[in-house]
Amino acid sequence: MRIEGTRHPVKHEGFVPWPADVALRYTEAGCWRGRPLGSSMWDWSDAWGGRTAVVDGEQRLSYRELAASADALAEALADRGLTDGDTVLVQLPNCWEFVVVTLACFRLGVAPVMMLPPHRAYELASIGTHVDAKALVVPDEWRGYDHQDLAHRVAGTLPGDPLVLVVGDTVRPGGVDVRALLRPDGDTAARRGRLDASAPGATDAALFLLSGGTTGLPKVIGRTHNDYEYNIRQSAAACGITAETVYLAVLPAGHNYPLASPGILGTLSAGGRVVLLPSPRPEAVFEAIEREGVTTTSAVPAIALKWAEAAAGCGRDLSTLRHVHVGGSVLSPELAARIGPALGCRVQQVYGMAEGLICYTAPDAPDEVAHGTQGAPISAYDELLVVGPDGAPVGPGEIGELLTRGPYTPRGYYGVPDQNALSYTPDGWYRTGDQVRITPGGHVVVCGRVKDLINRGGEKIAAGEIETLVQEMPQVAEVAAVPAPDPDVGERVCLFVRVHEGHTLALEDVAAALTERGLAAFKIPERLEILADLPHTPVGKPDKKVLRNLLVTTIVR
Numbered sequence: 001m002r003i004e005g006t007r008h009p010v011k012h013e014g015f016v017p018w019p020a021d022v023a024l025r026y027t028e029a030g031c032w033r034g035r036p037l038g039s040s041m042w043d044w045s046d047a048w049g050g051r052t053a054v055v056d057g058e059q060r061l062s063y064r065e066l067a068a069s070a071d072a073l074a075e076a077l078a079d080r081g082l083t084d085g086d087t088v089l090v091q092l093p094n095c096w097e098f099v100v101v102t103l104a105c106f107r108l109g110v111a112p113v114m115m116l117p118p119h120r121a122y123e124l125a126s127i128g129t130h131v132d133a134k135a136l137v138v139p140d141e142w143r144g145y146d147h148q149d150l151a152h153r154v155a156g157t158l159p160g161d162p163l164v165l166v167v168g169d170t171v172r173p174g175g176v177d178v179r180a181l182l183r184p185d186g187d188t189a190a191r192r193g194r195l196d197a198s199a200p201g202a203t204d205a206a207l208f209l210l211s212g213g214t215t216g217l218p219k220v221i222g223r224t225h226n227d228y229e230y231n232i233r234q235s236a237a238a239c240g241i242t243a244e245t246v247y248l249a250v251l252p253a254g255h256n257y258p259l260a261s262p263g264i265l266g267t268l269s270a271g272g273r274v275v276l277l278p279s280p281r282p283e284a285v286f287e288a289i290e291r292e293g294v295t296t297t298s299a300v301p302a303i304a305l306k307w308a309e310a311a312a313g314c315g316r317d318l319s320t321l322r323h324v325h326v327g328g329s330v331l332s333p334e335l336a337a338r339i340g341p342a343l344g345c346r347v348q349q350v351y352g353m354a355e356g357l358i359c360y361t362a363p364d365a366p367d368e369v370a371h372g373t374q375g376a377p378i379s380a381y382d383e384l385l386v387v388g389p390d391g392a393p394v395g396p397g398e399i400g401e402l403l404t405r406g407p408y409t410p411r412g413y414y415g416v417p418d419q420n421a422l423s424y425t426p427d428g429w430y431r432t433g434d435q436v437r438i439t440p441g442g443h444v445v446v447c448g449r450v451k452d453l454i455n456r457g458g459e460k461i462a463a464g465e466i467e468t469l470v471q472e473m474p475q476v477a478e479v480a481a482v483p484a485p486d487p488d489v490g491e492r493v494c495l496f497v498r499v500h501e502g503h504t505l506a507l508e509d510v511a512a513a514l515t516e517r518g519l520a521a522f523k524i525p526e527r528l529e530i531l532a533d534l535p536h537t538p539v540g541k542p543d544k545k546v547l548r549n550l551l552v553t554t555i556v557r
């Protein structure tokens with residue numbers, strides 16, 4: 001492991017930092033400011049103190065209250081043994097406590113791993129093991145599911161007896177009540193001083209994001225205080241976020257997109273107001289827009305299109321809405337052109353990834369750019385290279401795989417050197433797995449994908465993860481998971497299976513087996529095709545190109 005550029009090399013040991021000379025360049029260029037995100041939180045509070053920072057239903061927190069609550073929670077967690085360099089799994093829906101917990105972690109140097117509410121025992125246990133989680137933060141229950149029970153079960157399988165921290169009204173014995181810990185009682189200024197004195201280093205991992213990934217292994221992406229602060233600052237600037245912005249967060253807050261592109265943290269960095277909503281249902285969204293005077297929100301194409309359809313005659317005043325960010329999966333120019341007029345706002349396309357690089361179309365871009373491209377990178381220091389199958393750069397404007405490096409694109413996944421040798425080039429380029437072309441104006445157009453994943457309404461599902469689990473079923477001789485095109489969510493997981501002689505397999509069998517393994521419901525295959533034999537590539541792997549074509553031609557129903 002390279003340790004240059006890291007102040008505390010033993011912390012978050014699997015983190016892959018930028019080489020020292022590159023780190024120096026980013027610092028000298030002013031990209032990296034050398035301050036932890038917990039200090040940024042107090043900068044925001046000092047600048048915007050009494051203004052409303054976060055709204056969640058009836059609950060409203062000012063910038064000052066937010067910072068004081070985060071500090072109170074940070075100190076209480078430190079009292080319970082969490083310390084700079086630790087890691088916790090955070091699995092919360094969009095709620096005000098999510099923001100407090102995240103900022104408290106930043107303050108302490110405890111890196112939250114941003115899990116998603118649909119994740120179950122399989123994801124929590126495998127990722128918790130990989131990052132050596134010292135605590136799990138969950139709601140008491142969410143959408144009828146008992147997350148407390150899940151967290152206790154998973155904690156029981158992890159080493160070191162991790163804490164179970166619970167957000168909710170009914171915290172059972174053995175769990176820690178987060179709401180009781182975050183009350184900002186006592187001397188706020190003194191506490192601020194104490195936490196400042198033990199602040200983490202800016203080159204340390206501030207948080208871990210999950211990658212859509214393409215393999216069976218869960219991949220986690222360590223993001224430093226330095227790089228994430230830059231990501232937030234540049235995103236807010238690129239999207240024209242100001243103190244007048246009212247941002248509605250409806251996508252799951254633990255995603256990089258609503259969290260920091262520019263999302264929740266980008267809005268807070270500019271003094272705006274963040275409105276949290278745990279559901280993208282049009283009625284709830286339109287009600288929130290009217291109630292809070294929302295100016296900006298973000299969605300994946302499937303959701304933005306649903307809003308566009310539902311807006312006419314919705315009976316709500318949406319006139320405050322100025323920009324809807326749309327990204328996360330492909331959007332055709334024709335569909336992009338529908339969204340703005342239907343919602344009475346401009347569309348800004350976003351092409352981003354938890355691994356780093358983010359591109360936006362400008363807030364005032366002409367239609368041909370806003371509808372026909374996925375935008376330009378947020379930093380002059382982002383490097384984009386489009387290569388052909390031989391790895392050599394393609395000609396200007398030609399299609400190829402996008403490789404990228406830059407001041408907020410880390411040089412590897414956490415703790416998986418073998419995987420990193422595949423996903424990153426020896427000189428530090430991240431292979432996005434996306435096929436793109438770059439227009440003469442410098443805008444990226446996403447044309448397709450070479451990586452092996454299924455993009456279900458913006459949620460990325462690694463084909464390999466599903467295949468590994470299905471392969472364990474006794475009936476299954478060979479399996480391939482491919483995306484089945486779907487008008488509603490873009491793609492759904494379709495399995496092609498060859499069964500062992502004398503066996504049969506139904507979709508319900510697969511669903512039952514994967515649910516039993518504790519896999520998140522959104523990853524469960526929704527279509528099954530049994531074949532006598534799978535087509536193969538010359539090296540003997542299932543030929544997914546042929547299988548994908550089967551879905552759009554012969555056997556489409």
Ligand code: J2J
Pocket residue numbers: 210211212255256257260261326327328329330331349350351352353354355358374432434446449458460
């Ligand atoms: C086509 N494919 C896209 C787009 C992402 C902002 C916005 C999105 C994400 C995200 C994010 C796309 N058109 N506009 O983290 O900060 C696909 C690509 C990409 C992958 C990354 C952000 N925008 N994609 O979606 O880590 O395949 O991040 O490599 O979930 O989504 O997925 P993820």
